[in-house]
Amino acid sequence: MLLMTELTRLLGIKYPIIQAPMAGGPTTPELVAAVSNAGGLGSLGAGYLTPEQIRSTIREIRKLTDRPFAVNLFIPGKTNTPDETIQKMTEVLDGYREKLGIAVSPTLAKYEESFAEQVQVILEENVPVFSFTFGLPSSDIMEAMKQRGILLVGTATTVEEAVQLELAGVHAIAAQGSEAGGHRGTFMKKAEDSLIGTIALVPQIADRVSIPVIASGGIMDGRGLVASLVLGASAVQMGTAFLACPESGAHAAFKQRIMQSDEASTAITYAYSGKAARGIQTEFMKELKSYEGVIPEYPIQNAMTRDIRQAAARANNPEYMSMWAGQGLRLAGERTAAGTVELVMEQAEALVGKMSGRS
Ligand SMILES: Cc1cc2nc3c(=O)[nH]c(=O)nc-3n(C[C@H](O)[C@H](O)[C@H](O)COP(=O)(O)O)c2cc1C
CATH class of the missing domain: 3.20.20.70 (Aldolase class I)
Structure with a gap:
């Protein structure tokens, strides 16, 4: 059948x-x-x-x-994020850039x-x-x-x-x-x-x-x-x-996390992209929780965090990578x-x- x-x-x-x-x-x-x-x-x-x-x-x-x-x-979609919010988020994200040893306040050609x-x-x-x-x-x-x-x-x-x-x-x-x-x-x-x-x-x-x-x-x-x-x-x-x-x-570190995670490992976050998404919880998600409401909208935040996610991937550091996954992880x-x-x-x-x- x-x-x-x-x-x-x-x-x-x-x-x-x-x-x-x-x-x-x-x-x-x-x-x-x-x-x-x-x-x-x-x-x-x-x-x-x-x-x-x-x-x-x-x-x-x-x-x-x-x-x-x-x-x-x-x-x-349409975005309506004030420049001031983008500026503030740039400052927040620069803290992560410094930790990862990459250039701060990069200029983005497009979102x-x-x-x-x-x-x-x-x-x-x-x-x-x-x-x-x-x-x-x-x-x-x-x-x-x-x-x-x-x-x-x-x-x-x-x-x-x-x-x-x-x-x-x-x-x-x-x-x-x-x-x-x-x-x-x-x-x-x-x-x-x-x-x-x-x-x-x-x-x-x-x-x-x-x-x-x-x-x-x-x-x-x-x-x-x-x-x-x-x-x-x-x-x-x-x-x-x-x-x-x-x-x-x-990424190999993401695959490893998948195999170690369970039904309660994920949460919905705006931290990485400015749009709600479910992923395995990371330090980045937890730390940016206090900024919810003032995170630039998608695709702006997504473009703004890209260099951080890429540097984290190069450094094999899943805590600053986005690891989208659903609640069926134990399976x-x-x-x-x-x-x-x-x-x-x-x-x-x-x-x-x-x-x-x-x-
Ligand atoms: C890593 C990842 C990336 C995803 N990217 C997309 C995407 O580009 N387009 C899309 O329509 N859905 C995307 N989704 C959502 C899936 O289409 C689908 O809704 C989801 O994977 C179903 O839940 P599950 O992960 O529990 O199977 C993505 C899901 C994951 C896990």
């Missing part, structure tokens, strides 16, 4: 497992291709990549697999990559699936994608957001529960007012939309997959479960990506067999 669903048919994949896009390094071409080759859908987190990097990474993925895969971007140029590459490269988070692209972009046959997956953290995504014309919705690692995809209300657990979120979204729902957040094994399908999902999107795979580009393993997909499917099939009295 293959657990075929509406979404596996739509995406042309064998198993209802999507490896979550994870911007910032984990989703190497090797990881994306390995998951797609194993029968799932690999996803490239391209949010921080330049248009040229996106193009070359897509081409590398294509060298490694002829199966479908997704490319994911961040929808840009983020051009979304229009990133989208252009995705259109030109004609990727099979475009997924996105933090909002909705313009209807022109959605239309251009659809004309090329690119399938669209939007991220929702509430029923209201899911309804809006369906109205805008996406093909499927990634329902991101509050257990999820990484940035909150919330785009309608405040992130702290949109923290709904996966088990509550998925069936409520499934009841309100007619397109396939992808359950995401805290799903680590066959139990999570079967539970999600029972709740009305057509597939799962798993991030943390793939972070410690050998193919993942996550994380170091298997290969294909081994992870196979294990989840074996567990799920055994469970379904057991529940239907076949074993």
Whole structure:
């Protein structure tokens, strides 16, 4: 039995497992291709990549697999951070720069990559699936994608957001529960007012939309997959479960922390990027807690902490690195990506067999 669903048919994949896009390094071409080759859908987190990097990474993925895969971007928003707040944060961050021995008060050429140029590459490269988070692209972009046959997956953290995504014309919705690692995809209300657990979120979204729902957040094994399908999902999107795979580009110190952490190791923070995100707790997160409310908005804070995170990575010091991860950490393993997909499917099939009295 293959657990075929509406979404596996739509995406042309064998198993209802999507490896979550994870911007910032984990989703190497090797990881994306390995998951797609194993029968799932690999996803490239391209949010921080330049248009040229996106193009070359897509081409590398294509060298490694002829199966479908997704490319994911961040929808840009408006910022309203006063210069004075940026100045104050520069002073706070300079303390960390001094500790790490890097130049203080660096000038930043830009806060983020051009979304229009990133989208252009995705259109030109004609990727099979475009997924996105933090909002909705313009209807022109959605239309251009659809004309090329690119399938669209939007991220929702509430029923209201899911309804809006369906109205805008996406093909499927990634329902991101509050257990999820990484940035909150919330785009309608405040992130702290949109923290709904996966088990509550998925069936409520499934009841309100007619397109396939992808359950995401805290799903680590066959139990999570079967539970999600029972709740009305057509597939799962798993991030943390793939972070410690050998193919993942996550830093070695981050992989080590994943294997040592548990269900209570993470917290939601604004410290690294100015946008709510769940990660393994660090000194940096704890120390910046007192600045919450005066942290520059995303993407400003994200650009402002980049040199610190990079220096911490070079120094193998995870305390100043961002280590996005979900609450399922105790279930994380170091298997290969294909081994992870196979294990989840074996567990799920055994469970379904057991529940239907076949074993
Ligand atoms: C390290 C990391 C980076 C992430 N980056 C992205 C991203 O670039 N785009 C995105 O849509 N979601 C991103 N996410 C969120 C995932 O899509 C997904 O919601 C999450 O991994 C699900 O929860 P789990 O980690 O418990 O499986 C990221 C998650 C992690 C752990």
